[in-house]
Amino acid sequence: MEDTKIIELFFARSEMAINVLASKYEKLLYRVAFNILNNREDTMECLNDTYLGVWNAIPPHRPNPLSAFVCKITRNLSLKKYRSNTAAKRNNAFDVSLEELEPCIPTPSAESEWDAKELARVIGQFLESLSAENRVLFMRRYWFSDSIEDIANLLHMRGNTVAVRLNRIREQLKKYLEKEGFCV
Amino acid sequence: MMERKKDWIADALSELDDKYIDEAVEYVKPKKSFKYIKQISVLAACLLLFVGVGVAVRMGVGGNKTASMEASPGVAKPKEETSAAAAAPMETEAAAELEAAPEATEDAGLEEEQGMSQVTTTENSSVILDTMESQLKAYPNELDEEVLYDMYVCAHGSVVSGQKVWDVFYESVNAGENAQVEIMEYTVEGDPIITSIHYENDRFYIVVDSSRDTFGGNEKYTSYVYDYWKVIDEPQEDGFVLRTVHFANAPLDVFDSEEDIVGYVREQSENSGMEIRTILYVFIEN
Numbered sequence: 001m002e003d004t005k006i007i008e009l010f011f012a013r014s015e016m017a018i019n020v021l022a023s024k025y026e027k028l029l030y031r032v033a034f035n036i037l038n039n040r041e042d043t044m045e046c047l048n049d050t051y052l053g054v055w056n057a058i059p060p061h062r063p064n065p066l067s068a069f070v071c072k073i074t075r076n077l078s079l080k081k082y083r084s085n086t087a088a089k090r091n092n093a094f095d096v097s098l099e100e101l102e103p104c105i106p107t108p109s110a111e112s113e114w115d116a117k118e119l120a121r122v123i124g125q126f127l128e129s130l131s132a133e134n135r136v137l138f139m140r141r142y143w144f145s146d147s148i149e150d151i152a153n154l155l156h157m158r159g160n161t162v163a164v165r166l167n168r169i170r171e172q173l174k175k176y177l178e179k180e181g182f183c184v
Numbered sequence: 185m186m187e188r189k190k191d192w193i194a195d196a197l198s199e200l201d202d203k204y205i206d207e208a209v210e211y212v213k214p215k216k217s218f219k220y221i222k223q224i225s226v227l228a229a230c231l232l233l234f235v236g237v238g239v240a241v242r243m244g245v246g247g248n249k250t251a252s253m254e255a256s257p258g259v260a261k262p263k264e265e266t267s268a269a270a271a272a273p274m275e276t277e278a279a280a281e282l283e284a285a286p287e288a289t290e291d292a293g294l295e296e297e298q299g300m301s302q303v304t305t306t307e308n309s310s311v312i313l314d315t316m317e318s319q320l321k322a323y324p325n326e327l328d329e330e331v332l333y334d335m336y337v338c339a340h341g342s343v344v345s346g347q348k349v350w351d352v353f354y355e356s357v358n359a360g361e362n363a364q365v366e367i368m369e370y371t372v373e374g375d376p377i378i379t380s381i382h383y384e385n386d387r388f389y390i391v392v393d394s395s396r397d398t399f400g401g402n403e404k405y406t407s408y409v410y411d412y413w414k415v416i417d418e419p420q421e422d423g424f425v426l427r428t429v430h431f432a433n434a435p436l437d438v439f440d441s442e443e444d445i446v447g448y449v450r451e452q453s454e455n456s457g458m459e460i461r462t463i464l465y466v467f468i469e470n
Contacts, residue, residue: 001318009315012308014384015362016315028209067209068202079194098190105196107189116192120199127204139208143197154211 003066010058018051025067029074035145036078037085038092046081050074075143093145100166101142104174106182119182126176130169137162138169312389313407316380320366320393320405327368327376327396335366335378357383371397 001020009017029050033043053073063069082094105119127135133155140146140154148166152159323331336346336353343350349365356363364382371377378393388410395404 001315001322005311005315005318008311012311014308014312014315016312016364016382016384019364020315020319063202065202065206068205071205071209072198072202076198079198083191095190098193101193102189105189105193116195117199119192119196123196124201124204127200132207135204136208136211139200139204140211143200143205144208 003064007058007062007066010055011062018055021054021070022047022051025070028067029070031146032071032074032144033078034093035097036075036082036092036094038094042081042085043078046074046077049077053077071144093147097142097145101170104170104177106177122177122180122182123173125180126173129176130172134165134169137165141166309387309389309409312382312384313391313409316364316382316389316391317393317405317407320378320380320391321395323378323393325396332368335368337368339370353381353383360386371399373397373399375399 001024006017006020006024009020026047029047030043033046033050034040037043037046050070050073054070057063057069057073061069127138130138137151137155140151141148146154148159148162151157152162155162157165332345334346334349336350337344350367353363353365362382362384364380367379367381369377369379375397377397380391380393382389388408390408390410392406392408393404394400394406
């Protein structure tokens with residue numbers, strides 16, 4: 001079903017909206033949350049919270065695209081949950097992907113005035129300089145925390161190729177950040 | 185510090201523009217396994233050739249009677265056991281969690297058992313009906329086993345499969361919980377007709393999908409809204425099997441018994457020159 005129709009259902013306050021949203025995006029949202037939380041129960045909780053969040057947000061919002069809107073809600077809720085979990089979850093997909101990215105991102109210091117939004121702006125500019133496929137590769141790995149294998153299947157590449165491409169992208173990102181004044 | 189850095193990176197990524205997320209989502213490839221689907225489609229097609237015929241009747245009452253009936257010239261008699269059909273509830277855990285969420289939908293109010301209430305097709309109703317139509321359109325032209333598994337399938341006035349689905353739907357409606365079911369019947373020629381019934385906020389939304397009926401009319405999808413429901417399980421001697429009867433603002437004194445309904449249906453049938461041997465369910469609207 002088209003996203004606009006789903007949004008109309010939310011505006012109509014029909015609970016069918018939740019069902020339709022879930023049937024269309026649950027697989028994707030599950031992946032977003034599970035890659036961060038690495039726990040089924042926490043993931044399902046986040047998904048339920050996502051649906052509730054969307055229900056409360058629409059109306060008045062009329063997000064476009066809807067997919068990104070719900071993915072963001074899921075990711076933010078998952079991050080919140082992840083941080084609130086006292087037992088640190090090591091070696092899950094989220095940690096692994098972020099640890100990959102860490103060496104090419106500057107360490108925030110007390111003196112540093114950079115905030116996350118500024119970094120996001122520059123990363124956004126960097127993404128614009130990439131090809132669409134490399135952009136997707138970057139986002140799937142570092143935003144969705146997808147595994148190399150999953151990305152390889154998605155983009156019909158070999159795992160080795162994905163790993164090499166990501167390595168190149170990270171190097172490019174590091175250079176780009178340095179050029180923009182971020183000292184890594 | 186390392187944790188702080190990780191959080192910082194994660195937060196920065198969260199701030200990225202939606203278009204990048206959307207782009208990455210759109211790259212998701214559709215499911216494969218076409219080969220398997222094709223195989224079971226062939227099986228389903230074979231099944232369609234051999235299964236019996238069901239009949240759906242929809243009538244108008246109260247000076248605006250319009251009958252649309254499909255008759256079975258077959259000789260199949262309805263089974264003795266006629267209790268329910270099948271249904272597929274659409275309730276998810278999320279929906280259940282939101283049960284207590286505020287609802288702005290207009291309340292038509294399912295009144296007393298013998299009560300009547302005004303049916304108005306509102307803007308909200310059309311959104312729901314449009315959604316149901318879209319869901320029906322999403323089904324493949326050749327219905328495979330995977331699709332049929334979630335439906336209540338009937339032929340010759342008896343249940344082929346999906347009894348449990350119906351039971352869940354029936355129980356949900358009686359409990360006042362939102363639910364949805366797809367009912368599939370077959371025409372005389374063996375073409376499938378799907379009727380989707382969605383129950384929400386004391387109201388029934390119904391969309392009939394005749395798109396696979398090669399002998400049907402031009403109208404492939406027809407919609408109805410009802411706010412009264414009565415289920416009749418008793419089998420009829422003359423071959424009528426009435427399972428569910430949905431009234432909307434109907435003069436119930438006319439139909440205060442199963443016999444009356446059967447008689448009315450028979451009359452409609454004779455007037456239209458069609459023979460009806462089995463009737464799965466009857467919808468009566470104003």
